[in-house]
Amino acid sequence: MPRxxxxxxxxxxxxxxxxxxxxxxxxxxxxxxxxxxxSGQRLRxxxxxxxxxxxHATGQVVTFDLEKEYRPKVVRDAMNAYLMxxxxxxxxxxxxxDDFSARFSATGRMYLYRIINRExxxxxxxxxxWHVKKPLDVEAMASAAQSLxxxxxxxxxxFIGCQAKSPVKTLDIARxxxxxxxxxxxxxxxxxLHRQVRSMTGTLVDVGTGRRPVGxxxxxxxxxxxxxxxxxxxxxxxxxxxxxxxxxxxxxxxASIRAE
Numbered sequence: 001m002p003r004x005x006x007x008x009x010x011x012x013x014x015x016x017x018x019x020x021x022x023x024x025x026x027x028x029x030x031x032x033x034x035x036x037x038x039s040g041q042r043l044r045x046x047x048x049x050x051x052x053x054x055x056h057a058t059g060q061v062v063t064f065d066l067e068k069e070y071r072p073k074v075v076r077d078a079m080n081a082y083l084m085x086x087x088x089x090x091x092x093x094x095x096x097x098d099d100f101s102a103r104f105s106a107t108g109r110m111y112l113y114r115i116i117n118r119e120x121x122x123x124x125x126x127x128x129x130w131h132v133k134k135p136l137d138v139e140a141m142a143s144a145a146q147s148l149x150x151x152x153x154x155x156x157x158x159f160i161g162c163q164a165k166s167p168v169k170t171l172d173i174a175r176x177x178x179x180x181x182x183x184x185x186x187x188x189x190x191x192x193l194h195r196q197v198r199s200m201t202g203t204l205v206d207v208g209t210g211r212r213p214v215g216x217x218x219x220x221x222x223x224x225x226x227x228x229x230x231x232x233x234x235x236x237x238x239x240x241x242x243x244x245x246x247x248x249x250x251x252x253x254x255a256s257i258r259a260e
Contacts, residue, residue, distance in 0.1 A: 001065040004075055005096045006031075008060040011087035012235070013127045018051045018060075020044075027051075030088055031062065031079070038078035039066055048102045048243040049109055052195070054235035056128065059110070059242045063102040069095075100245075108172070108249040109192065110242035113185040113201045113233065117178075129182070130237035136208035138178045144207045145174040145185075147218035148200060154193055155224040157203070162194035167224070169193060172251050176204065183208075188242075188251040198238060203230030 008031070016024040020032070028045060036042050048061040070078075076093035083089070099105075116122050116129040117136045151170040158167050173188035185204065187197050203220060206212040212230060220228040244251070 001067055001098075002069045002095050003063055003065050003098055003100060004072065005094050005100065005102065006062050006076070006079075006090050007092040008062060009058045009089050009091055010056060010060065011128070012051060012053065012055045012057070014087065015053065017053045017055070018047060018049070018057075027057075027060075027088060030083060030086055034079040034082040035064065035066075037082040038075075039068065039070075041067055046102045048106050049240050051238075051240055052235050054127075055238045055240070056236075057240040060240055061102045061106070061243045063096065063100065102243070105245055106190075106243050107246060108188060108190050108242075108244035108251060109240065110173070110186065110188040110244075110251060111192070111197045112239045112241045113187075113197060114237045114239070115183040115185070115205070116181055117183050118181045127236050130234055132183075132205060132209070134209045136178075136183055136205065137210065138176055138183055138208065140214050141183075141185075141204045141208040142176040144214045144217040145176050145200075145204055147221060148174045152221055153224045154196055154221070156220045156226060156229050157196045157199035158193040158226065159195035159199070160226060164193050167193060169196070174200070195232060198233040198235065199229050201233040201237075205233065206230035 010027050015027050018027045020026050020028040031045055043064055045062045045064040051057060072093040076090045079090045114129045115132050117132050119133050121131050122129055148171050153167050154169050155167040169189055171189045173186055175186045177184055185201050203217055207214055
């Protein structure tokens with residue numbers, strides 16, 4: 001049975017997250033329905049990351065096995081035909097080894113958080129950015145973000161319902177840069193806790209608006225106490241942009257696209 005690896009992008013607004021749920025629209029269900037419509041095979045796909053309701057992706061990866069072998073281009077084009085007019089696109093398709101898994105073979109994940117920092121609300125990017133009216137001190141945010149780098153107990157930035165076995169994670173990139181009216185935050189690690197990126201982003205925005213001092217992020221991290229977390233950023237500004245499968249992923253190669 002051939003195993004297929006798909007690169008998928010989607011607008012998360014119409015879906016109740018990636019994971020399939022009974023009587024709720026999800027990205028997973030939509031992808032699985034498209035597979036069934038062209039192949040006649042009902043199956044469960046494996047994903048690199050289960051994004052929350054309203055979260056987007058430009059670099060999501062899924063894998064699945066089919067009983068019949070199709071050319072990768074046929075799989076991509078057939079799925080896109082059945083996915084229309086939903087805001088989900090299969091960008092690329094390839095056949096991979098039987099032991100490859102979108103989830104378990106992944107060595108890194110990268111997220112981008114987009115903030116539009118101006119008084120007027122967005123029109124074209126509604127639901128795709130977080131609108132922050134108050135001016136943001138990006139230098140202060142970038143300085144505070146450096147304390148998040150490395151291996152830490154990230155309990156402070158862990159959602160109370162997180163099911164991860166350990167709160168200890170190693171953050172390889174934590175970067176904040178301004179691009180005109182937009183502020184981009186880029187985070188990369190092997191894996192993340194539930195809502196970790198949104199929790200770190202919200203706390204850094206508290207620093208950017210002057211609500212918290214630069215040193216607060218380091219203090220909150222060291223406290224390992226969810227009560228010390230700042231606000232949690234809303235889902236609509238968050239994007240899963242990259243999943244790496246190299247033994248030693250070069251996160252800088254991908255981060256530089258958005259953060260240099």
